[in-house]
Amino acid sequence: MDVSSSAFPKKMETNNYEKRFKTLVSALHKNAECPVCLETVKPPFKLCVQGHSVCVECMKKIDKCPLCQGKFVLENPVCVKNILEALPHFCRYSDTGCEEVVESGNDHEMFCGYRPIVCRSEGCSIKMPVVKIIDHYKSNHPEDVLVTKHEDKICTKALNNRKIEYIPVTLFNNLFWVVEVIDDTKNHFKILFEATPIGKLTQDYYVCVELKKDKMVYAFTLKAKVLSSCETKLKIDELEDLDEEYCMRIPRKELHRFSVNKIIAYSLNFFEM
Ligand SMILES: [Zn+2]
Ligand SMILES: [Zn+2]
Ligand SMILES: [Zn+2]
Numbered sequence: 001m002d003v004s005s006s007a008f009p010k011k012m013e014t015n016n017y018e019k020r021f022k023t024l025v026s027a028l029h030k031n032a033e034c035p036v037c038l039e040t041v042k043p044p045f046k047l048c049v050q051g052h053s054v055c056v057e058c059m060k061k062i063d064k065c066p067l068c069q070g071k072f073v074l075e076n077p078v079c080v081k082n083i084l085e086a087l088p089h090f091c092r093y094s095d096t097g098c099e100e101v102v103e104s105g106n107d108h109e110m111f112c113g114y115r116p117i118v119c120r121s122e123g124c125s126i127k128m129p130v131v132k133i134i135d136h137y138k139s140n141h142p143e144d145v146l147v148t149k150h151e152d153k154i155c156t157k158a159l160n161n162r163k164i165e166y167i168p169v170t171l172f173n174n175l176f177w178v179v180e181v182i183d184d185t186k187n188h189f190k191i192l193f194e195a196t197p198i199g200k201l202t203q204d205y206y207v208c209v210e211l212k213k214d215k216m217v218y219a220f221t222l223k224a225k226v227l228s229s230c231e232t233k234l235k236i237d238e239l240e241d242l243d244e245e246y247c248m249r250i251p252r253k254e255l256h257r258f259s260v261n262k263i264i265a266y267s268l269n270f271f272e273m
């Protein structure tokens with residue numbers, strides 16, 4: 001039997017099923033839409049004599065049902081409440097492109113690739129979906145190094161430049177950041193890796209960093225610090241408290257030993273485990 005011809009109708013069937021499922025979910029939501037805030041009602045809600053639903057909060061702004069002028073008579077009827085609680089909903093980031101239908105109890109939205117993130121390039125504070133940030137960097141900040149290979153090399157002027165530098169990395173279908181921090185008060189250079197997950201992570205991610213000059217080699221491995229779903233980056237004092245597993249502190253005088261024309265080059269090797 002020809003495999004390719006049998007695979008095609010099957011995919012069509014799945015697409016069709018998905019489409020019908022989404023239509024059904026939207027119809028059910030439409031039926032439970034509050035006429036005041038236009039959101040699907042969540043308990044506590046009330047029903048009018050005809051069965052139209054409205055949120056208890058929104059009811060404070062009206063004295064009768066805006067759809068039929070009837071009185072509100074029922075609060076949280078068990079059957080409707082249970083159906084609403086079990087009803088899947090469209091991801092809250094559907095406006096920015098997510099097509100996921102989220103079942104009740106699923107934490108998809110915490111890791112949704114369409115949740116907003118603020119660009120970390122200096123002077124740019126544009127907010128956009130996590131999945132679009134790399135393209136944004138490519139077209140708007142090509143001078144900020146982008147790492148897209150497991151093994152890559154970064155050249156930094158960190159010895160005399162900005163205090164904190166973020167370099168975006170896209171690997172393993174996820175978004176990472178190389179974070180370089182110069183701390184003048186402690187006279188060291190800090191390096192760490194943050195992960196902004198696109199989808200729930202099932203692995204840990206590590207980076208092997210190597211500084212090299214002539215016969216000198218300075219190498220260490222760090223674990224990428226996974227940001228919780230709502231964090232866009234670690235705060236300065238959180239960076240300070242990171243333990244050795246995540247963060248390497250290199251004394252500036254050590255760093256100078258690896259510099260060539262005031263530039264430090266180090267190679268990175270990302271791996272998952
Ligand atoms: Zn409402
Ligand atoms: Zn009504
Ligand atoms: Zn989503």
Ligand SMILES: [Zn+2]
Binds near residue numbers: 121141
């Ligand atoms: Zn930007």
